Amino acid sequence: MTITRFLQNPSRLTGLLYRKWLATTSAKQLHIHITGQKFARAYLVISLIVLFGTTLFWGLLGARLQQSNADQLVSAYLFQDGRTFHGAVFPDQHSFLIKWPLFFIVKLFGYSSASFIGVTLVIVLLTIGMLVFLLSRINRQPVILGTICLALASVLLLIPAQPYPGGLLPVNMAMSTTRNLEYILYIVSLYYLVKAPRLKSKQFYTAVGLLSLLIASDKLFLYMSLGGAVLALVSYASYKNGQFLNLSRRWFIAAIGGGLGATALIKLINYTHLTHIGTQAVAGLGPFGLAHGLKAIGLGGIYAVTGLLTNFGANPAYDSITIQQIPHKIIDNMNSAARPAYVINLCIFLFGLVICSKFLLESLRFIKPKKNVLDRDTSVAILLLWTTLSAIGLFVVTDHYYLVDGRYITIALFTMFVVLATRARRKQMPAELLLGSVLLLGISIVSGSLAAVNTYKTQKRAVATIDHRNEIIGQAITSHRVNVLVGDYWRVIPAKSATSNKQTVLPLAQCFSPRKDLTSTEWQPDLRKRSFAYLLTLDGSLTGYPHCTFQQIAAAYGLPNSSALIAGTLSNPKELLLFYYHGINRNSTMLSGKSQLSPPVLPISLADLPRANCRAPSIMHVVAHQDDDLLFMNPDLLHDIKAGHCISSVYLTAGDAGAGSHYWLSREQGSEAAYSQMLGSSAVWVQHIVRLPGGQFITVANPSDNNAISLIFMHLPDGNLRGEGFGISNYESLASLETGKMSRIETVDHQSTYDSDQLIAGLTNLVHTYKPAEIRTLSNYSDVLYPDHSDHITTGHFAGQANKQYAAEEYGSNFTVPIKFYIGYPVHQFAPNVSEPDLLAKENAFLAYSAFDGGVCRSLKQCQKTSTYGNYLDRQYRNPD
DSSP states (O other): OHHHHHHHOHHHHHHHHHHHHHTSHHHHHHHHHHTSHHHHHHHHHHHHHHHHHHHHHHHHHHHHHGGGOHHHHHHHHTTSSHHHHHTEEEETTSOOGGGHHHHHHHHHTTTOHHHHHHHHHHHHHHHHHHHHHHHHHHOOOHHHHHHHHHHHHHHHHTSOSSSSTTOOSOOSSOSTTSSSHHHHHHHHHHHHHHHOSSSSSHHHHHHHHHHHHHHHHOTHHHHHHHHHHHHHHHHHHHTTOHHHHHHHHHHHHHHHHHHHHHHHHHHHHHHTTSOEEEOOOOSEETTEEEOOSHHHHHHHHHHHHHHHHHHTTOOTTTTOSSGGGHHHHHHHHHTSTTHHHHHHHHHHHHHHHHHHHHHHHHHTTSSOOOTTTTSHHHHHHHHHHHHHHHHHHHHHHEESOGGGOGGGGTHHHHHHHHHHHHHTTTOOOOHHHHHHHHHHHHHHHHHHHHHHHHHHHHHHHHHHHHHHHHHHHHHHHHHHTOSEEEEEHHHHHHHHHTTTTOOEEEEESSSSOBOSSSEEGGGOOOTTTSOEEEEEEOSOOSSSOOOOOHHHHHHHHBOOSEEEEEEEOSSSEEEEEEEETTSOBTTOOOOOOSSSSOTTSSOEEGGGSOOOOOSSOEEEEEESSTTHHHHHSTTHHHHHHHTTOEEEEEEEEOOOTTOOHHHHHHHHHHHHHHHHHHHTOOOOEEEEEEEOTTSOEEEEEEETTOTTEEEEEEEEOOOOTTSOOOGGGTTOOHHHHHHTSOSOEEOTTSSOEEOHHHHHHHHHHHHHHHOOSEEEEEOOOOOSSSOOOHHHHHHHHHHHHHHHHHHHHHTSSSOOOOEEEEOOGGGGGSOOOOOTTHHHHHHHHHHHHHTTOTTSOOSHHHHHHSHHHHHHHTOOOBOOO
């Protein structure tokens, strides 16, 4: 019977074991030490170190994850300069008013990743620090306060930064533009409210002022405080509790006053044109409408429970996207290292729930309240409990995506720990309970830390896809040099950070409609007069942004001049950038094509390319890099252009020199600029993605008014001077392909691969398409003093073989198109033979190109000082053979 009683009452069993342990001399000494004041103070210090250490830990992980969150970035960007801030529109539902100084600090530190993370960490540490300060004012017992701090550390570790991997919304407090400091300000306002001896007092006015500032910053606090005050008024009126009824009336009046004060503050800001805080007309409470039907309300109730568990780090199914996933997620996460932490946090939550329930019932006189029940700390705790009930009620009856919106009831976390500290003020913690608590909470903190790392890695992998896309967008924007990036708010704001925060963006709420809040009038230029890039996401938005099609974009803006693949493949694109170099181009017409997306967005065949009917001779250049034709085949190239010949210039390599896409894309623009200079034309260039018969992709660019000029980019990797290649492209090169050292070579955009025969076939297809009267390519002439680039030599070899294959296929004989070989780097040793006016025209063409290539001289004086380029510009030689 004794054993049965012990098993039914574990605390009695624990106490018995502890007393037996105390029978030993060493245990008695330890007991005396544990119950001493010195130990209590040391315990509190260690607990605080653990709490703030873990806070710094999960805060850093969360802040790093939120770098792709538009809401994390946009408010700071609205402080970019005076005009942007004056034209800014903040939503009145969540204007972030109290955090405006923090956003300005981020701006001062240059919008770097470090500044965003640093400010976020400061906010998180301030929030937890101020909460601990409030708890210490409530409960001054070091042992109990230290245990509460350890429990808080355990809970906070398992609150995820995001609702699920890849989710763009915050859950924990590790983000500058989410509620953290706001909760502390709300608790402080309640303290002033409770301290107020009457309505006409400094304390009451201070409480109303703080509520006004808080509500102007975030209207959720208006709904929570008003709802809590109404609940309290009705409840205490029903139970005729005069003391709490008077406090509830005062609270209701303060909430009304705070709402009116917030309205006046917002009107003052708008009236003075400091900036703008917009008004959202919503049929419901907060930013969401009311739920419709019992089913929606029932689901809201279920998700309110899961949201509460998430806010206490006790929800192993926090990342469920649908209700059906919950059982599977619970099983998966409970089989991980996080299991002890989830179980212990659940115990903390249930224990706190019981304490809070008893506390609230006592205030209703279900249990007769003790004396001094209306002391300051108790009153604040009671008001927080009613606020939490109001927040949960609002959560249930409003219509939103409950699974990811647990952050709307985070007030419960603050409330429970305030209640625990208040309730334990006159309690003593037995030594055996202290040791058991330390052991369990220590296990939970270790387990929670491991789980936090695993959760971070999972969520980081999910956002890495978006981060990688943003990097590609940044490179493409930098290369194409457009003025504005247009698209989904949730995509273009993070992409702005990938361009060193210099890119002007136009965030959209719909496919063509500019966003009305969290934007600025400075971000809404006239797209008829500005070059822009439209970010078209085809694989579905992670937010409420609608699915937009290319046909819709083309109907609104016209055909783009070119496009860049951001994600997916050219056969199955997931995200594209559409470039409009001269603004909206509604006069452009669609090209006929069988693809759902018309060129230049998706590939067309060589047969569908727009080509001029050349009556004059057609000349084809086959070179390795974007400046080879300008340096080594000019002024012959100039003479052909002036004579009206059709020109097709094929660039086998991307000319990337081992750099990223921003470099070789810019060089392609340089080629277009050089040809525009030689043509004397300002026409925009239109690019088309072309699928070769072998399945590879190339890019063909033409001036919009002149299809007789074609620049053809094959995007093979630069092979380096001696053919050794570059690490970024796995050391692949044309030379290695030709010698058989490598069997295949991959393009730098990773969209195509070639073996030697396929490359020759691809060039042959181009010869068939353009039917040149003459082919010009690079010579294999080399010299010991001035050796040529490996790409130059092998390009000439491949061009010659393609010419032979074309002759065999077209004529069935050894007849070939006349081919001329131009000397590359070794031309340096020959005497100048280009004079005016050809020299000036050649120099101007090259300088037009060099404006886009950071690896060459940018001015004539600089080129003359750089003897290599100076000697290329004033000479041109064909192979003597």
